[in-house]
Amino acid sequence: MNKKETWKRLVDLGVVKGKMPRGKWDLIGAYLSTADLISANLSEANLTGAKLSHADLYHADFSRADLTGADLSTFGDIRCDIRCRVYTIDIPLQI
Secondary structure (H helix, E strand, O other): OOHHHHHHHHHHOOOOOOOOOOOOOEOOOOEOOOOEOOOOEOOOOEOOOOEOOOOEOOOOEOOOOEOOOOEOOOHHHOOOOOEOOOOOOOOOOOO
């Protein structure tokens, strides 16, 4: 699925509205639990705090996406073959 098709899927799910933005997508806190995201192209999207539990992520592309704090619970129980290159960022611990 290309970016345009993925955006349409997100519109159909009621997660986003309007035309597809240029550049990175802001999907902070998006509710995508149980969503059919098979082959979705979410590369470079900001999915910080997104709810992805029980979503079908088969062949989804999360390359360079920010999944910080995203809910991927039951991730091991779902059919999954994602292309995911998640980069970690060192955040200083404040005590």
